Amino acid sequence: METANECRGPWRTACLAALVALATLSGLVLMAGVLPLDGAVRSAIVGQASPAVETVIRWLNYGGAWQFLLPAMVVLVAVSPDGRRHWWLWACVLPLGALAEGALKELVGRTRPESPAMGFPSGHVAAASAFAVLVIYLVGRMRPGPGPRRVVTGAALALIAFVGLARVMLRAHWPSDVLGGLALGVGVAAAAAWWHTARLASPSRAPSPAPAVPACEAAEERGRAAGRARLPLVELSGVAYRYREAPVLEGIDLRVMPGDFLGIIGPNGSGKTTLLRVMLGLLPPTRGTVRLFGQAPAALGEWRRLGYVPQKTALDTGLPITVTEVVSSGLVAAMAALARRSPADRRRVAEALERVGMRGHGPVRIGDLSAGQQQRVLIARALVSDPELLILDEPTGGVDPEAQTSFYALLRHLHRERDVTLILVSHDIGVVAREVTQLACLNHRLVFHGRPADFLGDPALLTALYGAPVDVVEHDH
Amino acid sequence: MWPELLEYGFMQRALAAGAVTALICPTIGVYLVPRRLSLIADTLAHVALAGVALGLFLGTSPVLGALVVTLAGAVGIEQLRARGTLAGDASLAVFLSGGFALAVVLISLARGFNADLFAVLFGSILTVSPTDVWMILGLGAVVGAAVAVFHRQLLLVTLDEDLARTSGVRVNALNLMLTLLTALTTVVAMRMVGVLLVSAMIVIPTLTGFALAASFRQALVIAVAMALLSVVAGLIAAYYLSLAAGGAIVLTALLVFAAASLSRGLLRARRRHA
Numbered sequence: 104m105e106t107a108n109e110c111r112g113p114w115r116t117a118c119l120a121a122l123v124a125l126a127t128l129s130g131l132v133l134m135a136g137v138l139p140l141d142g143a144v145r146s147a148i149v150g151q152a153s154p155a156v157e158t159v160i161r162w163l164n165y166g167g168a169w170q171f172l173l174p175a176m177v178v179l180v181a182v183s184p185d186g187r188r189h190w191w192l193w194a195c196v197l198p199l200g201a202l203a204e205g206a207l208k209e210l211v212g213r214t215r216p217e218s219p220a221m222g223f224p225s226g227h228v229a230a231a232s233a234f235a236v237l238v239i240y241l242v243g244r245m246r247p248g249p250g251p252r253r254v255v256t257g258a259a260l261a262l263i264a265f266v267g268l269a270r271v272m273l274r275a276h277w278p279s280d281v282l283g284g285l286a287l288g289v290g291v292a293a294a295a296a297w298w299h300t301a302r303l304a305s306p307s308r309a310p311s312p313a314p315a316v317p318a319c320e321a322a323e324e325r326g327r328a329a330g331r332a333r334l335p336l337v338e339l340s341g342v343a344y345r346y347r348e349a350p351v352l353e354g355i356d357l358r359v360m361p362g363d364f365l366g367i368i369g370p371n372g373s374g375k376t377t378l379l380r381v382m383l384g385l386l387p388p389t390r391g392t393v394r395l396f397g398q399a400p401a402a403l404g405e406w407r408r409l410g411y412v413p414q415k416t417a418l419d420t421g422l423p424i425t426v427t428e429v430v431s432s433g434l435v436a437a438m439a440a441l442a443r444r445s446p447a448d449r450r451r452v453a454e455a456l457e458r459v460g461m462r463g464h465g466p467v468r469i470g471d472l473s474a475g476q477q478q479r480v481l482i483a484r485a486l487v488s489d490p491e492l493l494i495l496d497e498p499t500g501g502v503d504p505e506a507q508t509s510f511y512a513l514l515r516h517l518h519r520e521r522d523v524t525l526i527l528v529s530h531d532i533g534v535v536a537r538e539v540t541q542l543a544c545l546n547h548r549l550v551f552h553g554r555p556a557d558f559l560g561d562p563a564l565l566t567a568l569y570g571a572p573v574d575v576v577e578h579d580h
Numbered sequence: 581m582w583p584e585l586l587e588y589g590f591m592q593r594a595l596a597a598g599a600v601t602a603l604i605c606p607t608i609g610v611y612l613v614p615r616r617l618s619l620i621a622d623t624l625a626h627v628a629l630a631g632v633a634l635g636l637f638l639g640t641s642p643v644l645g646a647l648v649v650t651l652a653g654a655v656g657i658e659q660l661r662a663r664g665t666l667a668g669d670a671s672l673a674v675f676l677s678g679g680f681a682l683a684v685v686l687i688s689l690a691r692g693f694n695a696d697l698f699a700v701l702f703g704s705i706l707t708v709s710p711t712d713v714w715m716i717l718g719l720g721a722v723v724g725a726a727v728a729v730f731h732r733q734l735l736l737v738t739l740d741e742d743l744a745r746t747s748g749v750r751v752n753a754l755n756l757m758l759t760l761l762t763a764l765t766t767v768v769a770m771r772m773v774g775v776l777l778v779s780a781m782i783v784i785p786t787l788t789g790f791a792l793a794a795s796f797r798q799a800l801v802i803a804v805a806m807a808l809l810s811v812v813a814g815l816i817a818a819y820y821l822s823l824a825a826g827g828a829i830v831l832t833a834l835l836v837f838a839a840a841s842l843s844r845g846l847l848r849a850r851r852r853h854a
Contacts, residue, residue: 170718174725181729383746406748413742422614423793424739432736436747468794484743 164269166262167227172197172234179234183241185299192295193237200233200291201226204284224283231266232288235259240296263288334397335360336492336524337382342391344374344381351377353548355391359541361491364518364525366539366555368532373546375528376414379496382526383411396492407436410485412478414496414528420470426480427465430455433487455483458513460506475503482510486517493517494526511538585819593708594772594825598811600720601769601781606803607727608765609786610796611734611758616669620657620759621779623672624766627653627679629775632700633686642700643715647767653679654763658756703774703826712771719768723761730754735796772811773826784833785810788840806836 165171180186180193204226238259243252267281337359344352351374359365369375380386381393384400395403410433430452431444456462459479469477482498499507511534517523529535536542536555544551544558551558585591612620628646630653635645653675660671687697708716727734733754736744741751762782769778789803814829821828 170714170721173718174721177722177725177729380742385742385745404748406746409746411743411746413740419614421790422738423790423795423799424735425795428735428796429739432732432739432743433747435732435736435744435749466794 160269160272163265164227166269167225167229167231167266169197169230172230176234176237179238179241183245185244186241189299192299193241196233196237196292196295197230200229200288203287203291204229224285224287225267225270225280226284228263228267228270228281228284229288229291232263232285233292234288235263236289236292236296240292240299333361335394336396337526338392338394338397339382340392340394342381342388342393344377344386345389346377350547352381352388355545355549357543357549357552359492359524359526361524362522363541364514364539365527365541365543366535367526367528367543367545368530368535369545369550371530375545376496378545379494379526379528383409383494405436407488408491410488410490410493412481412485412493412495412498422470424469425465426456426461426467426469426472427452429469429480430465430484430487433484436488451487451489452483455487456480458486459483460509475506479506479510482513490523492524492526496528497530498527499529499531514538585816590708591815591819593710593713594815595812596713597708597716598772598815598829599808600716601772602785602807602811603804604720604723604765605769605781606785606789606807607800608723608758608762609782610789610800610803611738612762613783613786613790614738618779618783619669619672619676620762621766621782623657623676623679624650624653624763625770625775625778626676626683628763628766628770628778629700630679630682630686632697632775633683633690636697637686637690642697643712643767643771646700646770647764650763650767651760654759655756658759662752662755699774700770701774701776702824703770703772703777708771716768716771719764723764723768726757726761730757734758773829777826777830780830780833781807784830784837788833788837791837791840791844806840807833810836 176193176197180190186193204224236259239256242255247255263285267285270281270284335358337357339355339357342352342355342357343350355378367375367378377386381388382395382400384393384395384403393400396405396408431448433455434444434448434451453462453465456465459482461476461479461483464472464476464480469480472480478498482495485493485495499510514525514527515538518525525539527535527539536559539555542551542553542555542558543549586595609618609621612618628650631646631649632642633645634649635642638645657671657675660666660674666674733744733749736747736749737751737754737758744751744754765782766778769781773781785803785807786799788806789799789801792802793799810829810833814832815825817823817832818825818828
């Protein structure tokens with residue numbers, strides 16, 4: 104793992120040098136108007152060019168055109184983990200460069216070679232230089248081997264050279280304009296890279312490690328994680344949530360440890376779903392703190408460790424989306440941008456569908472399925488990334504009794520054989536109490552949290568939860 | 581060797597610009613229509629009209645004015661939606677009427693309509709300049725690249741925002757990006773079919789794709805193919821029958837959609853009887 108100090112040194116020096124060069128060159132141009140050797144350099148280069156070379160040069164000139172650079176920037180940001188994490192920073196580089204170029208041109212006068220004042224600096228060279236610096240920086244941070252690093256750096260420098268040469272050959276600019284564009288482009292991009300390295304160096308802002316581990320390696324990763332200290336997967340401390348002025352949750356303290364199977368029960372409107380949504384970071388708590396895998400949900404990077412099945416989803420039945428497409432969407436957290444679905448991913452999708460008894464339904468439109476079948480597809484979607492923690496909000500609503508039996512058998516298998524931690528919200532106290540290892544009873548406050556047997560053995564707790572005496576009837580779903 | 585209409589530079593440019601528009605409009609539409617955001621393009625088109633009027637009023641490029649004002653409007657709409665200050669359709673209504681009102685005021689200040697404004701209102705693909713073609717290609721490349729990179733996340737957000745959030749997708753950022761892409765698409769399509777018909781190019785081929793496809797991917801392919809068909813057929817009709825190109829293209833798209841809906845209905849009826 105790269106440490107903050109390792110990435111700082113050379114970049115900060117290079118960035119500082121670029122900024123100093125920009126300031127010096129700007130000062131020279133403002134004072135002198137033209138650099139001493141401009142005329143000689145231009146005539147030496149232009150004088151040797153044949154018409155065919157000029158045609159090639161005209162094409163090379165497009166290397167600094169925004170039609171080429173903007174899509175290239177999008178691709179660069181997408182393929183680089185640092186690019187994706189701080190995309191807004193890199194997205195500002197080209198527009199800021201253009202703004203600075205415009206401002207400088209206004210300052211020194213936008214004129215061409217015939218005039219003693221220069222058209223400083225060249226926009227094409229500035230844009231190409233800024234892009235090249237970002238390519239070198241962002242690709243460099245991806246730690247490629249020395250060969251690919253040399254190729255990328257060479258290509259980036261060649262882009263600057265070709266665009267600069269093209270600008271001189273096209274007689275639109277003096278060579279000093281090219282130098283000005285170079286200094287401006289490098290300066291703006293280097294300033295962004297400098298800020299980035301400084302941000303990474305700050306311990307309080309260091310990004311959480313979020314390697315893009317394919318889903319197929321999730322189980323192996325979990326084995327390694329098991330070696331780590333047993334930290335709570337979910338931890339709520341003093342959580343309260345109010346909807347407008349009405350209290351929905353009050354003073355919730357709850358911990359879910361690895362290997363737990365927690366059932367959450369309570370009467371209608373007791374705040375069960377709200378509790379799950381707060382736990383997942385979908386609602387911000389009015390008071391208290393929430394930790395998911397030891398982090399605030401907003402800062403969590405490893406969402407592939409979590410599977411979630413909502414109570415009901417706003418699936419548009421008119422949308423032509425297939426079962427396979429829905430289940431595959433569960434792999435989004437584990438896949439890099441532009442990565443194609445691998446055969447292993449396709450196998451995972453097929454396995455997940457088989458687990459929920461939906462084998463062979465892959466090409467079917469989701470809207471053509473019954474509500475119960477749609478719910479099973481969503482469960483398959485949650486399982487496809489092989490999660491460590493599976494959170495299910497009344498997943499058996501609308502599912503027929505036979506499917507419910509196989510569903511609870513699946514949960515038992517996941518919990519006992521595959522070591523998946525489960526949180527299940529349900530109305531069905533009889534079934535839940537029999538399946539889970541921990542029970543949380545909620546009625547805006549946590550009425551009980553402990554072993555199911557302790558709860559069922561105390562009629563006073565049942566009465567406190569539901570507000571009236573309750574008989575629990577055990578049944579086979 | 582070439583058909584007569586392809587011998588003219590203006591038709592070649594019109595077809596190139598139309599093809600790019602046909603590629604990107606449904607590409608954005610498939611993520612907007614299922615989320616009940618079909619009217620966002622219409623709203624942004626009216627905001628773009630204000631930008632065009634501003635450009636004409638200031639004596640600068642109308643397309644540049646439209647681009648700047650539409651992008652700003654897109655950010656405003658998304659901020660109102662994301663903060664929940666106004667419900668989705670209410671924020672669209674505010675910007676639609678506000679954009680149109682501003683356009684009318686600026687037009688009156690600029691002393692009435694002129695040819696440029698009519699071209700923007702009703703489209704003028706037959707006067708597309710080489711610069712326009714380059715600009716449309718550039719904007720189209722940005723939209724295409726962004727959708728290619730984020731299509732999985734966009735599909736998940738289209739399916740369910742909560743599922744997307746619990747998969748680590750930055751939903752608010754993605755929604756903002758989609759609205760900005762819609763703004764870019766609107767400015768591109770505006771040149772071809774005009775402000776008043778721009779949302780048709782985003783919505784109608786998408787609906788055709790949804791009516792005929794069995795999967796999301798298929799819907800996208802069909803929608804793009806139908807948009808291309810509409811552009812080519814509409815342009816040919818406009819050339820030979822001396823019709824307004826924008827209207828001819830949109831009417832063709834509507835005819836294709838009607839045929840697709842009819843064939844889907846017939847297929848379903850046959851399946852029920854079988």
